[in-house]
Amino acid sequence: MSDHERIRLVILGGAGVGKSCIVKRFLFNTYTDKYRSTVEDLYNREYDLGQVQLKVDILDTAGDLQFPAMRRLCIATAHAFLLVYATTSAPSFACVKRCFEEVREQRPDFQEIPIVVAGNKLDLASTHREVQIEDVSEWLYCELPKLRAKVMECSAKDDYNIKDIFRCFITLSRILRPVGEEVVGGLKRRSSAYVSASKGGRRAGSPAGLEASSSTPTSEGSGGLEVAKAKPRSRSLIRRSSRKAKQQMRDAHAEDCHVS
Known part of the structure; x- marks a missing residue:
């Protein structure tokens, strides 16, 4: 294994689901209710995992699908995907499904790419929930081919499960593996x-x-x-x-x- 690992995490999802809020809560521990449309924001961070130095590029993409060429390039260069929907919006979950179909069409290796499907705005789900996590799990684990993927719910506002989402990518990416598993693999x-x-x-x-x-x-x-x-x-x-x-x-x- 090399001493340095570099991965590009691309965040996809509809407009207004909180993609940027998740990133800023994770990186800067900040949150704002003000909505600003994202075209494309790239963040770079380095992490010391003991065995390796992990360099992460986090690419926050637009949610309104106005830039198809840019979107195709993002998908083509990604090492992992975070697909975000709002637990309070059924159409946002339909948008996540379309995002996944784009990944499947453009990436022949889609079954080997780490994917986390995150339902944001869990703080509003008790009164405004439109998407059940059971429905998301059934779609991801039952209707689709076998994937290296996981479903989680989170709240950028309450800082709930945000760090766990990004920790999950370390596991799904298999960056840190036992020695025996590495040899056999x-x-x-x-x-x-x-x-x-x-x-x-x-x-x-x-x-x-x-x-x-x-x-x-x-x-x-x-x-x-x-x-x-x-x-x-x-x-x-x-x-x-x-x-x-x-x-x-x-x-x-x-x-x-x-x-x-």
Whole structure:
């Protein structure tokens, strides 16, 4: 893993749902009720996560869809998406669905892109709710293909769940992973014999054996590598035994036909 990671988070959603309020609450801990239409605002921040230095570009986009070329460029260059709707507005949730369809059309890798769908204005939901989180979850988890995504509700005004939204992207992006998961995740497709050998190492409960079978061979005498080498030989013996058994069956069948 490199010492530096850079991701671009693009925020999409309809006008007036509170996209800018979420960003400013997170970055500056400020909030205002005054509405100002956003064309495009870009914020840059660096975070020390211990293992890596994370550089984040947060792109706050327009909600009125007046700049389609700019919107396509934002979607094409994003590493993650925050799709924002208002819990008090059913049309804003319909707009989020359209935003997702734009992402799906333009990004063939959309299933691997971290996506958080956030319902803002939770502070008004008790009296003016129009979108149930169950409906959002059903759409995201049941109606769509399998995604790297999560649904959350928040309130920029009350500073509720704002930091959790951005923490969620760290998990979905898999920037910080356990060492064992990182090694396995970096492997290319392996043969069934190699997988079986690796599984045998896991059953034995030896992390060192797993690393040896998962890495490129650098020395002889590794127990994990010996298991991996022995497996194909046993498979060849099975093939020869199988061919011999089939030949015996054919010979027996030929004798039966001759007798009849």
